[in-house]
Amino acid sequence: MRVPHRRDVPFAKLTTLGVGGLCRWLFEPTGESQAQAFIRACAREGQPYRILGMGSNLVILDDIEMPVLRLRFPAELKREGLSLSAPASFGHIRMSQAAAEAGLSGLEYAAGIPGSVGGALRMNAGAYGAELIDVLATFRFLTPEGELIEKRPEPGEFRYRWSFFAESPSLALGMTVKLAEGDRETIKAQVAVNMEKRGTSQPLSKRNAGCIFKNPPGGSAGRLIDQAGLKGLRVGDAEVSPEHGNFLVNIGHASAAEFAELMDTVRARVKETHGVDLESEVEIWRNLEPRPTPLIPHP
Numbered sequence: 109m110r111v112p113h114r115r116d117v118p119f120a121k122l123t124t125l126g127v128g129g130l131c132r133w134l135f136e137p138t139g140e141s142q143a144q145a146f147i148r149a150c151a152r153e154g155q156p157y158r159i160l161g162m163g164s165n166l167v168i169l170d171d172i173e174m175p176v177l178r179l180r181f182p183a184e185l186k187r188e189g190l191s192l193s194a195p196a197s198f199g200h201i202r203m204s205q206a207a208a209e210a211g212l213s214g215l216e217y218a219a220g221i222p223g224s225v226g227g228a229l230r231m232n233a234g235a236y237g238a239e240l241i242d243v244l245a246t247f248r249f250l251t252p253e254g255e256l257i258e259k260r261p262e263p264g265e266f267r268y269r270w271s272f273f274a275e276s277p278s279l280a281l282g283m284t285v286k287l288a289e290g291d292r293e294t295i296k297a298q299v300a301v302n303m304e305k306r307g308t309s310q311p312l313s314k315r316n317a318g319c320i321f322k323n324p325p326g327g328s329a330g331r332l333i334d335q336a337g338l339k340g341l342r343v344g345d346a347e348v349s350p351e352h353g354n355f356l357v358n359i360g361h362a363s364a365a366e367f368a369e370l371m372d373t374v375r376a377r378v379k380e381t382h383g384v385d386l387e388s389e390v391e392i393w394r395n396l397e398p399r400p401t402p403l404i405p406h407p
């Protein structure tokens with residue numbers, strides 16, 4: 109298969125948290141047809157695979173043997189009137205900043221939400237009471253069989269930090285958002301405020317994967333963790349951030365085992381103190397799958 113690939117890449121280089129082992133097979137298509145070739149080959153061979161974006165909402169707890177797909181499409185934005193289109197591998201924050209520069213309003217919430225456009229689609233990214241679905245006009249993806257589909261979002265496909273991509277192995281390729289005309293300086297100022305807000309309440313200078321747990325209905329995971337007295341708790345180099353309880357950070361070279369233990373401890377102590385079961389907000393990858401038959405032989 110003529111898809112650029114690399115072997116044994118440490119997840120420390122592929123994720124913002126920097127925890128995890130090796131990515132045994134990393135496939136990096138540079139265009140939609142290469143991505144389609146990869147998906148079709150996997151479908152034909154019955155080969156499971158995983159999809160990686162910018163790795164900013166991901167905790168890897170092992171080496172991953174199955175092929176990992178990471179898009180490296182050209183970083184090009186297209187504007188048509190009030191619409192802005194970006195490929196899935198484009199940075200979500202960069203798109204928000206470009207919209208502000210163009211005097212288009214609607215993506216201000218995205219300032220400070222790390223990750224790719226594909227990741228934003230998958231999680232229905234949001235902050236400050238707004239989320240992607242509010243502005244999403246159309247999106248493109250490949251089905252698990254490799255069929256290319258472009259469609260408008262439909263009811264039930266996107267909700268709080270969830271989209272149908274989370275349950276289906278479909279591959280997001282890109283999206284178009286419909287924005288509103290606004291005053292460039294006002295939009296840029298709002299983007300700056302949103303970036304700043306996160307910078308003051310969140311430990312963005314440490315390696316992190318954003319909020320680790322979902323907010324329970326009507327509550328705040330960060331506050332519960334804080335009230336349980338867990339801020340500053342450490343297992344090796346994995347730490348509950350002293351700045352924001354829902355950020356578990358890597359303050360050096362935290363191992364996957366240390367990180368898993370810290371997550372388990374926080375969950376157990378919040379359950380004891382508040383009777384609340386915290387659910388992961390980050391995606392967690394383990395190597396539970398049987399060893400795959402690689403799509404291409406070892407060089």
Ligand code: EPU
Nearest residue numbers: 235236309318319321322323328330331334351352353354
């Ligand atoms: N709080 C504490 N102690 C803490 C942390 C928070 O008392 O250690 C309190 C705050 O004072 C505030 C409340 O808890 O009254 C909520 O905290 P915050 O405003 O920081 O928001 P959050 O609910 O913790 C959510 C998102 C963040 C997003 C911010 C800003 C989730 C799980 N988290 O955090 O998203 O950046 O709002 O919009 O929905 C992420 O998705 O990775 C993420 C970090």
